[in-house]
Amino acid sequence: MEEHQEGAQEEQFEKKEELIRVTGMYKDWFLDYASYVILERAVPAIEDGFKPVQRRIMHSMKDLDDGRYNKVANIVGHTMQYHPHGDASIGDAMVQIGQKDLLIDTQGNWGNILTGDRAAAPRYIEARLSKFALEVLYSPKLTEWQLSYDGRKNEPVNLPVKFPLLLAQGAEGIAVGLSTRVLPHNFHELIEASILHLRGKKFKLFPDFPTGGVADISNYNDGLRGGKVRVRAKISQLDKNTLVINEIPYGTTTTSLIDSILKANDKGKIKIKKIEDNTAAEVEILIHLPSSISPDKTIDALFAFTQCENSISPLGCVIIDHKPIFLGVSEILRRSTDHTLELLKRELEIKLNELEEQWHFASLERIFIENRVYREIEEEETWEGVIRAIDEGLKPFTKHLKREVTEEDIIRLTEIRIKRISKFDIDKAQQKIEALEGEIAQVKHHLDNIVDFAVDYFKKLKKDYGQDRERKTELRIFDDIEATKVVIRNTKLYVNRKEGFVGTSLKKEEYVTDCSDIDDVICFTADGTMMVTKVDSKTFIGKDIIHVAIFKKKDKRTIYNMIYRDGKGGNVYVKRFAVTSITRDREYDLTQGKKDSKVLYFSANPNGEAEVVTVFLRQVGSIRKVKFDLDFAEVLIKGRNVKGNIVTKYSVKRIELKEEGVSTLKPRRIWFDETVKRLNVDERGELLGEFRGEDRLLVITQDGVAKTIKPELTTRFDEEMVVLEKWVKDKPISAIYWEPEKERYYVKRFLIENPDKEEKFISEHPDSFLEVISTDYYPVAEVVYTKPKGKERRENDEINLEEFISVKGIKALGNQLTTEKVNQINLLDPIPYEGQNEDEEDTEDETDSEKDITAEDIKSGEIKKVDKKSSSDGQPSLFDE
Known part of the structure; x- marks a missing residue:
């Protein structure tokens, strides 16, 4: 019985089990959903630059507009008649429009784009349309209408926007399968570009962000897919231990920016003491640094490791003819x-038609009253007769009209009141007709010159609404920051040389240097193996490590001097090389690869130093010299893979350092790139000169501060800098400045007395200012005097400043320039100086700043001259024993 029941249940389940294919439904439904999101939610239309929710908000605000503020809650509720979504989405969209400060005149707490604070609830804040929105958004006679989602209301298909609104406000949206990100642009620049386009000229557009900051638009790519904009905060140095951020990158807030700085500090990328946020209407974030930390390096580190620098990828996607199309900002x-x-x-054409209709009826009305055509209807008893009588009465007088008289015109004439007929003034009627003719002529002129009319329209927009809409974002090409050069090294690196381990966790082993977790470590072992690996807690390199250091990419100045034995009993070779590029975690054999090869001497020289060593040989057989000196300066610097030159074919007992070496590299040639205001060694910008280790740069700023600094490539220079050159210790600086208390110009000449100290050389008075600065030996200034009333102006004076005043202390007041009133002071060409210092002599035209210097004369005796071609294969020997 039970088996029978189980069989019946299985049969019943089999009947119910059917295969339902959902492929077709999924395909159709998903496509419908994707199309809806793209067309009706996320992507703006090309015609007006609005997404549907934004368009419905603006239409609702026009419905409610009476010139007074409306509660945002009321506007949101009214918009729900058109928008098939909830009040939260409408409210958020409205707040975003209001924060852009273009279309909506706001009142109350609408949030803060700088801090990220949200707006107050919709019941507490108010809004009305701005005058700009009323002028450019609406024109009901041009608007195409459609039914709202429930069929009860009419809403605009697109608003007739007469302005590049999409580019002014920007737009972001994520749809199904695509997204859009149009960056905001400057109001004035959009109008200027529109005028240029109307006149058939080329133009360029670049983004301008409401948060200000600095932007690198070199890869903007016209806002197309694949482009990139780098944005940075505007950071300046308040004092030697404090940085201040006054503008933040687009897409961040002060809250997110501070969080990113604190995280970078916690991870050890940067080092700060504390951070203060004083932001209100303007951004002010103070970053306090420990006294041992460089402000310049910290600024670079902030750009490298925090949201102080962001990268934005624009993507111009808009709806055109119900399809998403990708366009650049120029095409938009x-x-x-x-x-x-x-x-x-079209507005002019509509206005012309309306004016012509007014003129037609005004002329018809005048004919009707002036010629008393209305009397013709006195005998008529039917309405048709009345119409016919008026039509017949008008015919003799309507030849000058621009169109035929219609029945509607006659009906309008019958509606004129008796009071109006009795008080009809022919002169006023004629004046009205003439005024209409003047307006018609003007509109026709505008239509004939429509481009000029459009240009004037844009100019009027700029004049009426362009106040306080200047560019906020500074455009500048950024310098590339290498993270490894600016990271704070807050971890210690250790090495176990014998066992071959390096890492940060080997605290009982030999300390090497401070490091960071993004550094690379270069290691050399006794068998001639080299490896570069990332800093880790513990990494095996190979037994008998002879050298460990932090690896610097593209470092041409660190030269490795090495003497090694080729195999167990082979020849001994010497080589010098730099390591500029490698593959991480790959072993490189610096010998010839034979088994039992061994490094006999090794040194790493950060500035290409070439020492002298003494080689001691084993006393074997008939060897005559068991000791000789080897000068690395006589060995050419080559690639790391070269065999090297033979030192000896005998067995080496030991090698000892005899004499510390000097650099065999040329001094570094340093340039200043005005575009990014940074030093470089890549030949970009102005050549400042050749610098050795002790050389410094002279920096003088507009506020009368002089200092000397080491030429570090991480140094930042601001707009206030007026002098940047190689400092010559005995070369005087000449300055003319205004002394407000004495109301006179003063001249002084001085030397930098304390190279490590920043000193102000003009008056401390806040109204004191630097007029002229020169670092020439014999500067000449021209003084142009003010013309006194009723007198002839004094002739200009040319003053040799070297003769005018001797060199005094940097704090000296100086000598009074003149008692006369001065109009301006010009710096003329200096008197030539014959005794040019060695440091200032023109350098050789040498493109490679780090070319090797080798000895011109090779020592005679035991050291013989070697043919470079044959030295690499060891034949003949460099040394003759």
Whole structure:
């Protein structure tokens, strides 16, 4: 019985089990959903630059507009008649429009784009349309209408926007399978670009962000896919231990920025003492640094490790003819401007038709009253007869009209009140007709010159609404920051040489140097193996480590001097090389690869130093010399893979350092790139000169501060700098400055007395200012005097400042320039100076700043001259025993 029941249940389940294919439904439904999100939610239309929710908000605000503020809650509720989504999405969209400060006049707490604070609840804040929005967004006679989602209301298909609004406000949206990100642009620049396009000229557009900051738009790519904009905070040095951020990158807030700085500090990338956020209407973030930390390096580190620098990828996607299309900002502006031109033309045509209708009826009314055509209807008894009588009465007088008289015109004439007929003034009627003719002529002129009319329209927008809309974001090409050069090294690196381990956790072993977790370590072992690996807690390199250091990429100045034995009893070779590029964690054999090869001597020289060593040989057989000196300066610097030159074919007992070496590299040639305001060794910008280890740069700023600094490539220079050159210790500096208390110009000449100290050489008075600065030996200044009333102006004086005043202390007041009133002071060409210092002599035209210097004369005797071609294969020997 039970088996029978189980069989019946299985049969019943088999009947119910059917295969339902959902492929078709999924395909259709998903496509419908994707299309809806793209077209009706996330992507703006090209015609007006609005997404549907934004368009419905602006339409609702026009419905409610009476010139007074409305509660945002009321506007949101009214918008829900058109928008098929909840109040939260409408409210958020409205706040975003209001924060852009263009279309909505806001009142109350609308949030803060700088701090990220949210707006107050919709019931507490108010809004109304701005005058700009009323002028450029609406024109009901041009608007195409459609039914709202429930069929109860009419809403605009697109608003007739007469301005490149999409580019002014920017847009972001994520749809299904695509996204859009149009960056905001400057109000004035958009108008100027529109005018240039109307006149058939080329233009360029670059983003301008409401948060300010600095942007590198070199890869903007016209806002197309694949482009990139780098944005940075504006950071300056308040004092030697304090940095201040006054503008933040687009897409960040002060809260997220501070969080990123604190995280970088916790991870040891940067080192700060504390951070203060004083942001209100303007951004002010103070970063206090420990006294041992360089402000310049910290600024670079902030850009490298925090949100102080961001990268934005624009993607111009808009809806055109119900399809998503990718366009660049230039094409968007061209289409928007052409659309504005068409809208202006259509408005003029509508206005012309209305004026011509007014003129037609005013003329018809005058004929009707002046010629008393109304009397013709006195005998008529039917309405048709009345119409016919008026029509017949008008015919003799309507030849000059621009169109035929219609029945509607006659009906309008019958509606004129008796009071109006009795008080009809022919002169006023004629004046009205003439005024209408003047307006018609003006509109026709505008239509005939529609481009000029559009240009004037854009100029009027700029004049009426362009106040306080200057560019906020500074455009500048950024310098590339190498993270390894600016990271704070807050971890210690250790080595176990015998066992072959390096790492940060080997605290009982030999300390090497401070490091960071993004550094690379270069290691050499006794068998001639080299490896570069990332800093870790513990890494095996190979037994008998002879050298460990932090690896610097593309470092041409660190030269490794090495003497090794080729195999167990082979020849001994010497080589010098740099390591500029490698593959991480790969072993490199610096010998010839034979078994039992061994490094006999090794040194790493950060500035290419070449020492002298003494080689001791084993007393074997008939060997005559068991000791000789080897000068590394006589060995050419080559690649790391070369065999090297033979030192000896005998067995080496030991090698000892005899004499410390000097650099065999040329002094570093340093350039200053005005574009990014940074030093470099890549030949970009102005050549400042050749620098040895002790050389310094002279920096003088507009506020009268002089200092000397070491030429470090991480140093940052601001706009206030007026002098940047190689410092010559005995070369005087000449300055003319205004002394407010004495109301006179003063001249002084001085030397930098304390190279490590920053000193102000003009008056401390806040109104004191530097007029002229020169570092020439014999500077000449021209003084142009003010013309006194009723007198002839004194002739200009040329003053040799070297004769005018002797060199005094940097704090000296100086000598009074003149008692006369001065109009201006010009710096003329200096008197030539014959006794040029050695440091200032023109350098050789040498493109490679780090070319090797080798001895011109090779020592005679035991050391013989070697043919470079044959030295690499060891034949003949460099040394002759």
